[in-house]
Amino acid sequence: MTNILTGIHYLLIDMDGVLSRGHTALPGGQDLITFVEREGIGYLLVTNNSTLPPAQFSARLANMGLTVDADHIMTSGVATAEYLRTIAEPGARINVVGEPGLVQQLESRGFVTVTDRHADYVVAGWDKTLTYEKLKQACLAIRDGAIFIGTNADKTYPLENDIIPGAGSILAALIASTDVQPRVVGKPESIMIEQCLRLLGARADETAMLGDRMDTDILGGYRAGLRTIMVLTGISTLEEVAQSEVKPDLIYQDLPALLAEWAPLRQARL
Ligand SMILES: [Mg+2]
Secondary structure, three states: OOOHHHHOOEEEEEOEOOOEEOOEEOOOHHHHHHHHHHHOOEEEEEEOOOOOOHHHHHHHHHHOOOOOOHHHEEEHHHHHHHHHHHHOOOOOEEEEEOOHHHHHHHHOOOOEEEOOOOOOEEEEOOOOOOOHHHHHHHHHHHHOOOEEEEOOOOOEEEOOOOEEEOHHHHHHHHHHHHOOOOEEOOOOOHHHHHHHHHHHOOOHHHEEEEEOOHHHHHHHHHHOOOEEEEEOOOOOOHHHHHHOOOOOOEEEOOHHHHHHHHHHHHHHHO
16 A cells, blocks of 8 residues: 655645744754755745744744744745735735835835835735734725735734734734725635645646644645645644644644654665
């Protein structure tokens, strides 16, 4: 019997609950990165968080002892900017409800970011400096006909001991004030995963999504036609898998368990 793992040549890796938890690296995190690099498996770390640029995620991972180059980090901010490159004219005016990480991604691709209603697109993401004025101008731009794009729809963001409003809560305010639904880029929607495949030059059927959440990672991977691998070191549990219509292709207790199965298969190939 062929193991699914033998057909995987590209890997999309969720960060929180897979490589790390809070500010701590999880067991096997660095081993996984070392393994995929040694084996020539193309990979990207994917996060729905649009607030920081890849270099800052890379620095944050380095503080936990994980070495990942910024080129291997795909945020929903990068994915949104890359997606806009496929649909928008260079120099298009974009009203941004978001933080510098998102603004920087858009401006570095030649888009003009604005804070007023005169915009071709509204891009909204997680913004911890949100003001009524920002919501108002974005609302007016959408009402004037700007295309409404959301970086991700996560309603909340889990902290160590609390749950706070996420990008989806900000999108909800704009949806309520415009009656327009945004195109959403981040997981579980497939735009971000498609951008990852495009950057890697990978086909969906030779790529796996590795994550800890059924409702974003596994569902997103499944929708985009990827293989899905779940680890039980994060949010979702086996009970959740049992109740879900969509099932991961593979489930492991943790990264060491995944590597214990995957590494010998690569050896056997030689
Ligand atoms: Mg996660």
